[in-house]
Each structure stands twice: as structure tokens, then as C-alpha cells.
Amino acid sequence: MNAREPDSSAQPVAVIGAGVVGMAAALSLQREGRSVTVFDPEPPGEGCSLGNAGIIAPYAVVPVQTPGILWDVPGMLIDPLSPLAVRWAHFLPLVPWLVRFARASRPSRVDAVSKALASLLPRVRDAWKDLAGEAGTAGLLIDGEVLMLFGSEKGWRDAQFSLDLRRRRGVPTEEIPAAEALRLEPALAPVFVRAALIPDLSWCVDPLALTRGLAGRLRALGGEIRAERVRAARPRVEGGAVLETDGGASAWDDVVLAAGAWSRPLAAMLGAPVPLGTERGYHVMLDHGAGLLGRPVNLNDRGFYMTPMAGGLRCAGTVELGGLDAPADPRRADAIERQARRLLPDAGGKLSDWIGFRPSMPDSLPVLGPVPGRRGVWLNFGHGHLGLTLAATCGRITADLVAARDPGIDLAPFSAARF
Template sequence: MSDTKKHVIVVGAGIVGVSTAIWLQRDGHQVTLVDREGPAAGTSYGNAGLLASGSIVPVTGPGLIGKAPKMLFDPDQPLFLRWSYLPKLLPWLFKYLGHANAADTKRIASALYDIIGDSVADHQALAAGTGAEQWIKPQEYMVAYNDRAHYEGDAFAWSIRQAHGVQFEELEGAALGEQEATLSDDIKFGVRVLNHGRISDPGAYVKALAAHVVAEGGTLVQAEVSDIVRENGVATGVRAGGETISGDAVVVAMGAWSGKLSKLLGLDIPLESERGYHLEFWEPSKMPKTPIMVASGKFVLTPMEGRLRAAGVVEFGGLEAGPSRAPFELLRRAVRKAMPDLTFKEETEWMGHRPATTDSIPVIGEVPGTRGAYLGYGHQHVGLTGGPKTGRILAQLIGGKKPNMDLTRYSPSRFAG
């Protein structure tokens, strides 16, 4: 336990905020969780449910600048843009695309690996004794390609994973069919990635973790936080729902909605929503053995409690606009192509917001110039995967401990000035 017990206000009750709260409580601190909609209301509910330890290669790989325009005009590609949003997006997009090169891809992958590389173990440690353990399913993961040539087109990404110790096996022909019989015959090549896992119901999992925070003496407040209270350069609380909640430290972990509070703290973090979509097929006629990334459509098929979830797509359109129809239709077509014999009782849709920084690396650490104010967001496609490690780092920093890793890569100060 830390020498000084603090009252920490954690703004955001998704996987990062709830993980931070649990690790703070284990270190002896008092915690108040504040969220506008309650636990697991956003991306922590709607994600692919994958503990993707090997998903360290960012979207901004070499060649993206050349591919992106063609993808935007192809209705069968998983990249969408609301054109009316383009003027607002452009400053962020120019910085984002500036990292689409080999050197930056390797640097980003190294930073991500240190957050997500032990994801299954991190989740098991987080959930131990909380009642949420039941949703953690350690298992392998499949990446499905049309054929070997399709796979070899991703050679650079696989070389980066291999350099970081990610273990995988190539499967072709009969070996692929033996591993996964639910896929279309058009999918002729697969990569079985070891030491991964899934959460069989992400929403229920995060809600159970939040319930544990309350059971351990934490407070859950459903309200919108409008400001961080500061006195003499120190964060002393938040204004939420018209009232002030006082504390000794504040953590902003609101995912894609974190930008406003960060600006109030003097930091203009370049943050955008990579809008993601999912379809769920309830009582499906067939279920994959493991989660499957269908490489041609850049979406994941994940077995969940009573249903199969297909999650993916990137759409740039900001936080305000409602869902677009085209991404749902693309997902529908892609699932039909990957699993042509699939039948189901009911289908449901969801759209949510992945928080993405321009350099694809999360923001984790204390705000420069404001003691006691901490940020934890920006995990783009790997928020569920990296939530527990991020929460543990933040709890250590708040408790005056020094994590045994290079935190400068995640520091909020990299966007200062």
C-alpha cells in the first residue's frame, strides 16, 4: 500500500477507468467513479471482445497514403468518411498520415507491445477475486486470408510481431479446415496466433468489475463532468452534474470524449474518433472455435454468450453524427462471404467511438503543469486489450511509485506546446 491514502476521482467507467479504480483500491486509496452513462456504456461494451496481444501494428503502416483514397471510393473496403466532416478532420489527418512509414510503424508497435503484450495475464490479475473472471477465455486467435499471396502481402506486419515474440503458426488447405470448419472455402490460408484470449461478454465483464469497485467501498456517480477543479496548479476535484466532488487526484479516462477536459487542463491532444461498428447474430447456427480476423474485410468474428459478434470498420465522422448505413451493409456482406451458411434468430447493430491519437499511441500520465491530474485514453483499436495495464500504470503513478518501463512514449507532455 502507498504511504499516503488519497481520494481519487476517475472520470470514465469504461475498461481503463474501472481498471484504474480497482488497482487504486488495492493500493489503499478511496475511489469515486464518475460517468455520464454508467459503466461499459460505450466502446467497452461494443468492441470485438478480443484480448489482442499481437495487435501492435498500427493502421498507419507503410503505403497507407497511397491506399486510403482508393479505399474511400470502394464500397467493399472497410474505410468510410462523412465528407461533411473532412474540413474538421484534416489537421488531425495530416499528422496521422505523417506516421505512415516503416520507422514510425516499428516505434509505435514497440510502445503498444509494452501496454498489450501480456493482455491475458493482465486481465486475469485485474479480475482476480472480482467475480468477473468468468468472462475471460484464454485461447488462440485466427487471422484468415484468401490465400498465401494475400498473407504475404502482410509480411512487414508479421515480421514486426515476430520481432516482439508473438508466436504464430501458418495453416493452409486441410490444416486450416481442421482448425476452423465454419469458414468459406474461398478462405484458403490462416495464421493461428497463440497466447491470446477473448472476453465472452465485454459489457457484462466491465459492469462486473465496476460493481466490484462499489462493493469494495468505491462510489459510482452517474453525471457529466464539465470541469476539473484546480487550486494553485493542483487538481482538487471535478464539477459533475452541477456539483463539486472534491478529491486529491483526478483521472480522465473518457475514451474519445476525453479531449474537452484535456483542453480545460491546457492540453490540446490531437484526438479523433475512429468510429467502429458491430453486428451481433443471436443463436447462430454455427460458431467459430476461436475469434477470427477476416483479413480481407478487416473485421473480427468473436464467439460471445449466446451470439456471434462481427466487429470492425473505420469511419471518420466525429462524435456527434449518428450511425451510417453503409458500414453495416459492408459488414453484413463480409460476414455472408466468410460464413455463407450462417443462419441466426436475430440480428442487432451497434456503432461506437474508438479514441485515436495522431501517433496511434495512448496518452498515459500526469498533465504537465497540473499536479494530480492524469490522463488515460487513446488506445484506438486495443482499448479492451490494454485497459488493465494502463490502469495499473496510472494507479502506480498516483501512488508515487515508478513503473518499470519507459513512460515517456505515452506522456501527455509529448503534445504540449
């Protein structure tokens, strides 16, 4: 699709949040000839979108809350370094989210969630190629496969539910001998017992540059990014909303809320109280010289990926439930680094580490669509582990909705009213 020329009579749209999700929606709207203003006190792409593992993952049809996960909660509390951990000090405020998370882990619900994800995921690579092409950043995306490694037979057995669910959703997964994995990636140490290849994905070698590219193209097409926090949002009877920012109040016929993990209070003000929480994740960047890995590698039992990126090898993942305010636990980044070095003994020095806040709904589905019962107020947040994967697709769907076009997908599973 080609972008239209800027048009002074274009209908204005406000987008709250300049992460990859907000910027993808903003550019999708702007290139259709809308006049888009994005509000964010931070520069584009510097929230959760900065530090992810970079995988655009059409295979990600398995929610976080698999059946039986409740039995893991005591272990999550006892071991603060486990791949999925809960911070004791934050346990009580987390209980309502955890209860919904547990409810969503019933087999029938997991199946329904997986089907809903599968309705979006086949579109994600084409949507990204189109949007990154528009922004001139398609070169940041590499097509390839992910190599999954399993450190123990127990880890392999535990993964069977997910592997089977993927197969049922038509995701090709090829189990390969561990020796074949070592042939594909000779820098790996033989510290795993099983391996599998998942083809047909893309990965991004610089997620921050990807979002900055969207922002640059938005501006080139006449869109605006204002460094202002939206402090309050009031829906209007005639549709749209009034936004109060550091810069004053302004009225909009169409507003898109895409403020990632911080969307909850604004969603409630706009008439959509939703149980949005956060799954904190970490990354460590290691020097990988001329490149130790030829493809992303997932250490399945430790819950993280190692992705070769422009700025080094990014070892990113794990889940820590602990809210938005608690400081980072440096031991978690250290644990990722230790595991990465065990697997890749030739990895170079540590370059940096990072914590990010995934915007996570307890059922692993984003909130996408209108605020029920209101006109001109659109929701696009809560993408959890899949914000990069889904951003271009959900941005396009949002542009369809604002233009009153049928997005060609059943949005009921993503409704804010599902809880």
C-alpha cells in the same frame, strides 16, 4: 494482490469515465485502499467498451498507420464501405488528425510506436487475470488463439508488413494451409486462400459484463459511481483539480481522466491539449446456435473479427473516420454481415447491430501518465483499437503513478507532450 478493507481515512481519487479503461483504473486504485469516485452520466461499460470484438491481444504490436497508408486515402473517400473509410462530409475537420496520422506512418515512427506497444503488451493477460479475478469475472475470459484468414493473394501480400513486424517483435505467427484452417473450423466456407494462427491470447465472451463486474467490485469495496457528466475541469495550483458536474463543483487531490473518445476537451482544460480523434467501428451480432466457431476468426482483408460470445457471434471491426456526431451508416454494418455470411453460410439470424467510437490518437498510442507540469492530474485515454486489451495494464500503471510508485515502464512514448 488482495484488496484492502475500505478505510474512512483513505485518500480520495476522482475518475472521469466508466468505460472499461476508467473502471479498470478505478478498481485498481480502490483495491489499494484509495476512496474512488467515478463520474459518468451513462451506466458503466455502455460506451465503446460495450461492443468490441472482445480480443485481449498481446500480438497487437502493429499500429493502424502502416507505411504507405496515405496512398489508400483516395480509395477510402471513394468507397464508403471499404474496411477503412473516410466520410466526405467530415473530411475537412479530419485533416489535422489525418496529417498527424500520415506523419506517424513513416517507417521509423511505426517502428518506435510498435516498440512502445510491445513494452505494454506482454503484461496484458496477467493484468486482466488479476483484475477479473478480483472482480469475480475471470470466467468471462477464455485463453486461446486467433485464426487469421486472407481472402486473396493480394490481401496476403499486403499483410506481409504487419506479419513481419509481429515476427520482429517476437509474436509467434504460424502460417497454416487453408485446408488446415477448414479442418480447425469446419463451419467456414472455403472462400479464403491463406490462413495463419496467432496463439497466446484471451478473448472475452461478454465485454459489457466484464466492465459491469469491475463496477460491482468497486462498489463492494466502498467506491462510488455518480451518474454525473463532468462539464468542466480546472487544475489547482496545489495539485489535483476542481471538477464541475451536473451535481456541483468538487475539489480533488487526484483526478484520472478516462473519458474515452470524449476526453479531448477535458484534457485541454486540464492543461494537455492533445489531437484525440475517433475511429468509428461497427458490429453485428448473429445467432450462432450451439456455436459455429471454436475460436475468434479474423477476416484480415475486410478488417473485422468474428468472436464467439455468450450472446451470439459478434462480427466487429472496420474503421470509419467521421467524428463523434454523424449518425451511424447502416450500410457498413450490412457490409460486415454480408462478408460474415459468405464466410459462415450457416450463421443464424441477425440479433442486433451497433456503432462505437474508438478513442484514437493519430499515432495509435494511448495517452498515459501525468499532465506535464502538474501534480495529481492523470491521463488514461486514447487506446484506439486496444482499449480492452490495455485497460487492466494501464489501470495498474495509473494506480502506481498515483501512489508515486515506479510503474516499471518508460512512459515517454505515451506522454501528452509528444505532439
